Amino acid sequence: MLTLRNPHHHLHQGRHEMFRGRLVPCHETPQRLDHVLAELTRRALGPIRTPDTDAAALDAALAQVHEPRYLQFLEHAWSDWLALDPANAGRDALPSVWPAPGMRSDLLPENFAARLGLFAFDAGTPLTAGSWFAARAGAACAIGAAHAVAGGDRSAFALSRPPGHHAGAGFFGGYCFLNNAALAAQALRDAGAARVAVLDVDYHHGNGTQSIFYARADVLTVSIHGDPRTEYPFFIGHADERGAGAGAGSNLNLPLARGTGFERWREALRSGLDAVRLFGAQALVVALGVDTFEGDPISGFRLRSADYLQVGQDLASASLPTVFVFEGGYAVDAVGINTVNVLEGFGA
Numbered sequence: 320m321l322t323l324r325n326p327h328h329h330l331h332q333g334r335h336e337m338f339r340g341r342l343v344p345c346h347e348t349p350q351r352l353d354h355v356l357a358e359l360t361r362r363a364l365g366p367i368r369t370p371d372t373d374a375a376a377l378d379a380a381l382a383q384v385h386e387p388r389y390l391q392f393l394e395h396a397w398s399d400w401l402a403l404d405p406a407n408a409g410r411d412a413l414p415s416v417w418p419a420p421g422m423r424s425d426l427l428p429e430n431f432a433a434r435l436g437l438f439a440f441d442a443g444t445p446l447t448a449g450s451w452f453a454a455r456a457g458a459a460c461a462i463g464a465a466h467a468v469a470g471g472d473r474s475a476f477a478l479s480r481p482p483g484h485h486a487g488a489g490f491f492g493g494y495c496f497l498n499n500a501a502l503a504a505q506a507l508r509d510a511g512a513a514r515v516a517v518l519d520v521d522y523h524h525g526n527g528t529q530s531i532f533y534a535r536a537d538v539l540t541v542s543i544h545g546d547p548r549t550e551y552p553f554f555i556g557h558a559d560e561r562g563a564g565a566g567a568g569s570n571l572n573l574p575l576a577r578g579t580g581f582e583r584w585r586e587a588l589r590s591g592l593d594a595v596r597l598f599g600a601q602a603l604v605v606a607l608g609v610d611t612f613e614g615d616p617i618s619g620f621r622l623r624s625a626d627y628l629q630v631g632q633d634l635a636s637a638s639l640p641t642v643f644v645f646e647g648g649y650a651v652d653a654v655g656i657n658t659v660n661v662l663e664g665f666g667a
């Protein structure tokens with residue numbers, strides 16, 4: 320299996336995230352990716368490369384999934400943050416004010432602190448000097464992996480951070496800025512797959528991916544995740560969200576109670592794979608978070624390391640060209656083993 324790794328991911332390294340009223344060290348760290356890369360290298364699952372970077376082609380791909388004003392915001396965010404106060408050079412940008420329902424979100428505020436809140440849905444996602452560059456390079460990994468699969472590879476793995484599945488067409492949050500899984504799905508569509516499925520196995524609901532494709536009939540989105548009544552991102556991810564308009568029926572949420580173990584989780588995976596089959600997908604994107612692990616510090620399922628081999632085997636049973644996109648997983652010492660177990664179980 321080809322891996323495309325993000326060579327610039329270290330440029331995004333937040334200091335703190337706001338968590339339950341405290342600034343705490345970021346859970347989403349560069350070491351996560353380094354552990355996966357080390358484990359991939361150790362097991363020699365296939366070639367590991369960096370993606371081709373054609374800036375114009377990448378811009379065009381980003382614009383298919385994300386809104387122009389949001390991409391503009393991200394591109395200039397760091398210089399705007401410094402313009403707000405030169406002392407900000409030593410601080411991450413975190414929002415502290417948001418438009419509540421009933422307030423205006425159609426107008427772009429001049430004050431950058433307000434723009435931060437307009438485009439963010441939490442204060443857990445620090446924007447740093449290198450965030451835009453790192454996120455762009457990560458998006459190139461996802462798009463490159465999709466191109467490899469569209470070109471005939473059985474599977475490919477986009478090893479990138481920051482993660483992507485919480486980012487919507489016009490917003491960031493949940494440690495995510497650009498939606499890598501959505502970009503991969505769109506690239507597969509553009510390369511000729513008439514119907515594409517995104518299966519999100521991260522502990523947290525893939526709200527960004529859901530929202531991007533919610534009204535579209537050509538991309539099925541399935542997410543297995545902690546029940547939003549108690550788990551982040553809280554305000555979306557319920558079972559009754561089935562898609563809208565032309566996309567009615569093309570979204571499936573499988574929320575599970577905190578504390579769920581592998582047996583019950585695997586039943587949900589089988590339901591998700593049944594939906595992929597019924598949809599008639601010609602290609603699959605797996606949003607591969609391993610924060611379902613029993614030792615994850617911010618999540619609540621109870622999968623064990625050996626279970627991820629079975630997850631990979633189950634995913635292979637769909638017999639579809641498959642792009643894996645790295646998402647969450649915060650038990651840093653285990654994230655490499657767990658992620659590569661899925662890929663090994665799937666088969667190179």
Ligand SMILES: [Zn+2]
Nearest residue numbers: 521522523647
């Ligand atoms: Zn997650």
